[in-house]
Amino acid sequence: AGREKTAMVRSSLLALGLFILLGLVVSAKGRSDDNKKKMNFIIFNPDEMRAESLGCYGHPVSKTPNLDAFAGQASRFEQCHTTYTVCSQSRSSFMTGWYPHVRGHRTLWYLLHDDEPNLLRYLKKDGYTVKWWGKNDLLAPDAFNASVESAVQLGGSQNGPNAFDFGEAGYYSFLNKPFTGDNNTCGDYRNVKAAIDFLDSKPSEPFMIYLPLTKPHPPYSAPEPFYSSIDPSTLDLRPWNLTGKPDYHDLIRSYRNLTSLDEDFFKKLQAVYLGSISYSDHLFGLLMKALEDSGFADSTTVLVFADHGDYAGDYGLVEKWPSGLEDVLTRVPLLIRTPGGATNNVVKEQVQHMDIVATVLSLANISAEHTHFSKDLTHLLHGADGDMDRVVFSEGGYGTNEPLDFEGYGCLNSTGSGGMCNKKQIYYPKGMQQQEKPLSVCRAVSIRTQTYKLVMRSDPEDPDHHSELYDLAKDPRQLNNVYGKAEYADVQTKLKAQLLIWYIQTSDVVPFNHDPRGYFPAPQKNESFYLMKAGFPIVSELDADVIWHQH
Numbered sequence: 147a148g149r150e151k152t153a154m155v156r157s158s159l160l161a162l163g164l165f166i167l168l169g170l171v172v173s174a175k176g177r178s179d180d181n182k183k184k185m186n187f188i189i190f191n192p193d194e195m196r197a198e199s200l201g202c203y204g205h206p207v208s209k210t211p212n213l214d215a216f217a218g219q220a221s222r223f224e225q226c227h228t229t230y231t232v233c234s235q236s237r238s239s240f241m242t243g244w245y246p247h248v249r250g251h252r253t254l255w256y257l258l259h260d261d262e263p264n265l266l267r268y269l270k271k272d273g274y275t276v277k278w279w280g281k282n283d284l285l286a287p288d289a290f291n292a293s294v295e296s297a298v299q300l301g302g303s304q305n306g307p308n309a310f311d312f313g314e315a316g317y318y319s320f321l322n323k324p325f326t327g328d329n330n331t332c333g334d335y336r337n338v339k340a341a342i343d344f345l346d347s348k349p350s351e352p353f354m355i356y357l358p359l360t361k362p363h364p365p366y367s368a369p370e371p372f373y374s375s376i377d378p379s380t381l382d383l384r385p386w387n388l389t390g391k392p393d394y395h396d397l398i399r400s401y402r403n404l405t406s407l408d409e410d411f412f413k414k415l416q417a418v419y420l421g422s423i424s425y426s427d428h429l430f431g432l433l434m435k436a437l438e439d440s441g442f443a444d445s446t447t448v449l450v451f452a453d454h455g456d457y458a459g460d461y462g463l464v465e466k467w468p469s470g471l472e473d474v475l476t477r478v479p480l481l482i483r484t485p486g487g488a489t490n491n492v493v494k495e496q497v498q499h500m501d502i503v504a505t506v507l508s509l510a511n512i513s514a515e516h517t518h519f520s521k522d523l524t525h526l527l528h529g530a531d532g533d534m535d536r537v538v539f540s541e542g543g544y545g546t547n548e549p550l551d552f553e554g555y556g557c558l559n560s561t562g563s564g565g566m567c568n569k570k571q572i573y574y575p576k577g578m579q580q581q582e583k584p585l586s587v588c589r590a591v592s593i594r595t596q597t598y599k600l601v602m603r604s605d606p607e608d609p610d611h612h613s614e615l616y617d618l619a620k621d622p623r624q625l626n627n628v629y630g631k632a633e634y635a636d637v638q639t640k641l642k643a644q645l646l647i648w649y650i651q652t653s654d655v656v657p658f659n660h661d662p663r664g665y666f667p668a669p670q671k672n673e674s675f676y677l678m679k680a681g682f683p684i685v686s687e688l689d690a691d692v693i694w695h696q697h
Contacts (some may be wrong), residue, residue, distance in 0.1 A: 149347055154359045157415050161522050169601055177577045179480070180514070183349060184273075184352035184510070184511075184528060185272075185352065185445065185447050185484075185485070185509045185510055186351055186352050186353050186354070186442055186445050186446040186447070187269070187274075187352075187353075187354045187446065187447050187448075187449070187506060187510070188354075188355045188357070188433070188437070188447075188448045188449070189354070189355070189356045189357060189445060189449050189451075189502075189507075190230060190340075190357050190430055190433065190448065190449070190450045191280070191356070191357055191359060191450075191451065191452065191453070192358075192359050192361060192362060192423075192426045192450075192452050193233065193358070193359060193360055193361065193362070193363040193452065194363040194364070194452065194453070194454060194455065194465075194466065195423060195426065195455070195456075195478065195479060196452070196454075196455030196456055196458070196474055196475070196477060196478065196479075197226065197450035197455070198473075198474070198477065199215070199419070199420055199423055199458070199481045200213055200423065200479055201213070201214045202214040202217035202218075202222060202277070202479075202481075203222075203224075203479060205304050205420075206263060206380070207376060207377070207380045207381070207420070208376070208420050208423065208424070209375055209376070209420070209424045209427070210423060210424060210427040210437055211427065211431070212427045212428065212430050212431030212434065213430060213450065213479075213481065216430070216434065216448075216450070216481055216483065217481055218489065218490045219483050219489050219490070220448070220481050220482055220483035220487070220489065220491070220494075221481070221482050221483070221487060221488060221491040221527050222479075222480075222481050222491065222492050222493065223479075223480040223481075223482075223493045223495075223523075223526075224492055224493060224494050224500070225477065225494070225495070225496040225497070225538070225596075226451065226477065226478055226479065226480035226496075226497050226499055227473075227476045227477055227478070227496065227497075227498055227502055227538040227540055227594060228240075228452075228453060228454045228455075228475075228476050228477075228498070228540060229245050229246060229498055229499070229538065229539065229540055229541060229569050230246045230251075230252075230454070230541050230542060231454040231455070231464065231466050231467070231468065231470055231475040231476060231540065232254060232468050233254065233283040233453055233454070234251070234253070234254045234255070234283040234284070234452065235251050235252060235253070235254070235541075236453040236454050236499070237293070237358070237453055238251035238257065238258050238282040238284065238500075238697060239251065240451075240453070240499045240500045240503070241258065241264040241266065241284060241503065242258065242262065242263055242264055242265075242503065242516075242518060242519030243266045243500050243501075243503035243504060243514075243516075243518025243519055244257075244500070244518055244519065244567070244655070245500075245539065245541060245652055246541050247518065247541060247649075247652070247653070248519075248653070248654060248655055249262065250650060251544070252541075252544065252551060253544070253550075253551045254283070254553070257282075257283070257284060257285055257286040257289070258284060258285050258286060258289050258303055259286045259288055259289055260286075260289045260291075260292060262289070262391070262523070263514075263515065263516040263518075264284075264285070264289065264293055264499045265502070265503050265506055265507070266278075266293040266294055266354065266356060267289070267293040268507060268510075268514075268515075268665045269352075269354045269506075269510065270292065270293055270294065270295065270599065271292075272352050272510065272512050273352065273354060274352050274510075275283050275295050275349060275350065275352070275353040275354070276293065276294045276295050276354045276356065276679055277294070277295060277296055277341070277344055277353065277354070277356070278294050278296065278297035278298070278356045278357075278358070279297075279298060279299070279300065279337035279338070279340045279341055279355075279356075280299055280334075280337045280356070280357050280358035280359050280360070281299050281358050281359070281360055282297070282299065282358070282633050283358070283453075284358070285297075291379045294356075296409060297669075298340075298565040299306075299333070299337065300333060300336035300340060301333050301336075302331045302332050302333035302335070302336050303325065303327065303331070303332070303333070304325050304332035304333055304334060304335075304360070304361065304367070304368070304369065304425075304428075305322050305325055305365045305367035305368075306322045306323035306324045306325045306326060306367045306373075307322060307323055308321075308322055308323075308365070308517050308572075309321045309323050310323055311691070312570055312674075313521055315403050315404065315405075315406045315407055316403075316404075316407060316411065317403065318401075318402040318403055318404070318572060318574075318575050319402065319404060319407070319411075319415060319464050320364035320365045320366050320367070320465055320572060321366050321367075321415045321418065322365040322366060322367035322413075322418075323367065324367060324368065324369065324370050324373035324374070324648060325367055325368060325369045325370075325373070325620050326369075326370075326427060327369075327454030329369045329681040331694050332369065333360055334359045334361050334425075334426070334429055334553055335429060336358055337357060337359060338359070338429045338432060338433055339432075341357055341433060341436075342432065342433060342436040344459055345436050345439075345440040345442060345509065346436065346439075346440060348440070350468045351442075351445065352510075357433075359426065359427050359660075360551075361422050361423075361430070362419055362422035362423045362425075362426055362456070363456075363506075364419075364453045364456070364464065364465050364572075364677060365572065366418040366422060366443065366458075366464075366525075367418065367422065368418065368421045368422040368424070368425040368427060371424075372421040372422065372424045372425040372428065373408070373418060373421045373685070374421065375420075375424055376418075376420045376421055376424075377417065378410065378413035378416070378417040379413065381413045381416055381417060383409065383412055383413060383416060383459055383460050384460040384461050384474075384623050384624075384625065385461070385462075385583075385625070386399070386461050386462030386463070387462070388461070388625055388627075389627075390614075390626070390627030390629070391461070391612075391627065392469075392470075392612035392614065393451070393585070393586050393611075393612050394467055394470065394579075394583075394586040394587065394653040395461060395462075395463065395471065397502065397579055397583055397586050398463055398464075398467065398575075398579065399462055399463070401575035401576070401578060401579040402464065402576075403575075404462065404464070404548055404663055407462075412459035412460075413459065415458065415459040415464065416459040416460070417460045418590045419456065419458040419459070420458075426627050430481050432451070433453075434448075439651075444485050445485060447482065447483065447484040447506070447509055448481075448482070448483045448486070448505075449480075449481070449482050449502060450479060450480070450481040450482075451478055451479060451480045451481070451499050451502070452478040452499075453478070453499075454466060454475055454476065454478060454481060454540075455473075455474050455476065455477060455478060456474070456475070456477045457470075457474060457475070458474070461474075462472050465576075467542075467587065468542050468543050468544065468553075468586060468587050469542040469586075469587050469589070469590040469603060470542065470590075470599045471592040471614075472541055472624050473541050473599070473624060476540045476592065476594075478499055478617055480497065480499060482505070482523070484509060484524075485528050486528070487527040487528055487639060488527065488528055488529035490612065491526075491527070491529055493523075493526050493532050494532055494534060495532025495533050495534060496536050496537065496538045496594065496595075496596065497521065497523060497526075497536070497538070498520075498521070498538050498539075500519070500520050501520050501521045501522070501523050502517075502520070503520035504518070504520035504521055504522040504523070505519060505520075505522055505523045505524055505527075508522045508524045509523075509524060516655065516657070516658060517655040517656065518655070518668075519580050519652055534596060535595075535596075536645065537593055537594060537595050538593075538594050539591065539592065539593055539594075539645075539648055540591070540592045540594075541589075541590065541591050541592075542589070542591075543587050543588050543589040543590040543603065544580075544584075544587055544588070544589065545589050545605060545606065546584050546585070546588070546605050547606050547634060549584075551575070552577075552580045552581060552584060552587065553566060553576055553577045553580050554566050554567070554574075554576070554577020554578060554581045555577075555581070555582050556576075557577055557581060558581050558582070579596050584605075585605055585607060585608055585611055586606035588603050588604065588607075588608070588611050589603065589604055589605060590602065590603045590604075591645060591646055593641050593645050593648070594618075595618075595641075596618070597617070597618050597619050598616065598617060598618060598637055599614075599615070599618055599624065600613070600614070600615050600629075600638065600641040600642070600645070601613060601614040601615070602642070602645065609680070613629050614627045614629050615627065615628050615629040615630075615631075615634060615637070615638055615641075615665050616628065617634070
């Protein structure tokens with residue numbers, strides 16, 4: 147009986163050992179499978195690059211060979227639109243999946259804080275090495291530790307001097323002379339080179355490289371040969387002095403002293419803008435070569451998109467405008483190459499640039515822990531058909547009831563400081579226009595279908611201020627404003643109703659965490675004494691707790 151019992155014990159121990167060993171093997175395999183699922187990411191994020199100005203989006207003379215070649219290896223989204231046409235507001239949106247109105251991210255100076263979600267933070271929490279080289283229009287100081295391992299903007303000029311003297315027409319146009327220094331000292335080059343050096347160092351995976359670069363943001367300038375690479379005479383600009391356009395069109399030209407400049411000038415300006423895009427394309431090519439050489443290309447998803455577009459001389463305008471919502475400002479490139487994804491894939495569905503939140507989280511196998519309005523595009527990356535009925539939305543502008551939102555605040559009464567209050571500063575006219583003509587930058591919202599685009603502008607001082615409606619089938623360049631025309635009344639009414647529904651459904655979000663109702667901190671010693679001294683009636687210890695915290 148003793149021997150039988152010993153044998154049974156040995157048999158049980160052997161079975162237990164085999165079970166534990168099997169568990170370890172399965173666990174190790176599970177960890178191995180998990181590691182295989184960890185995709186690397188690179189976000190190449192040029193500033194103010196509009197989609198229509200790239201060769202792969204059909205521009206007839208733009209020189210973007212590296213982006214064009216990449217589009218052939220990737221998915222190109224034909225109609226990707228930003229949610230806001232200014233830097234900080236756009237970035238807070240594409241890193242959270244929130245429209246700017248959800249949390250009040252309407253100004254240049256309200257960035258994402260530690261109590262708000264962001265895509266980089268999700269990745270870092272999941273074990274990613276998150277590296278950032280480039281400008282910061284995204285995170286407030288308290289958000290960095292939880293979001294990135296390191297973040298730096300390597301400086302360096304990449305613009306030549308102003309092409310005009312102060313007082314000359316054109317001085318405020320942003321058109322500069324070419325940069326004549328060493329290209330390797332340019333800020334964008336230095337930031338891209340830092341990312342290349344990181345790849346060359348064979349870092350551990352998974353990693354995220356975030357490159358929020360400066361170009362082709364004005365001033366319109368670039369190093370040679372990019373600056374002079376486009377012949378201005380080959381360009382076809384949208385005309386100005388159009389009827390039915392919002393008031394800010396004429397006001398921008400007036401405040402910036404552009405009214406005497408002719409079409410040849412604006413063609414030159416746009417040619418330099420395209421040259422600046424060619425410079426960004428060159429940097430992208432360097433980055434992609436380094437990715438291939440590093441051996442990480444087969445495990446890395448690369449995303450290319452901009453925060454918003456630029457007028458670049460179209461409509462006789464320069465730069466952008468906070469309540470401007472034409473396609474030249476809202477439509478941005480979106481190119482995504484993911485391992486195993488479709489190649490030379492053109493997606494016709496309208497999408498938003500903030501869709502990268504849901505898409506990257508899906509590719510990284512991370513569950514969202516906040517409510518957002520980003521759409522997962524992974525099925526489209528593999529060639530699936532899109533939703534041709536999807537509509538997209540953009541916002542802009544400021545309310546006269548919130549004067550702190552406006553650029554140039556304080557310049558009129560001498561309480562403001564900084565470059566915008568200096569008449570020689572290139573942004574001085576922009577601040578002055580917003581301060582002296584605030585309705586020209588009032589709140590705006592747009593809804594875009596495949597066939598129509600409605601832009602509503604409203605303010606407490608004017609509930610319907612220079613709104614716009616375009617028939618995109620007949621007028622794709624948005625030259626003829628048909629807002630208020632009888633033949634478009636039904637379309638206008640339907641689009642306004644859709645805007646109302648959208649605002650109702652996206653007006654706010656509730657955090658996932660629940661707070662305990664009825665909770666009070668533990669009573670402090672002698673608190674009843676302090677309450678009585680302060681004149682509060684004490685009925686019971688429970689009342690004391692409640693009253694103390696009200697006090």
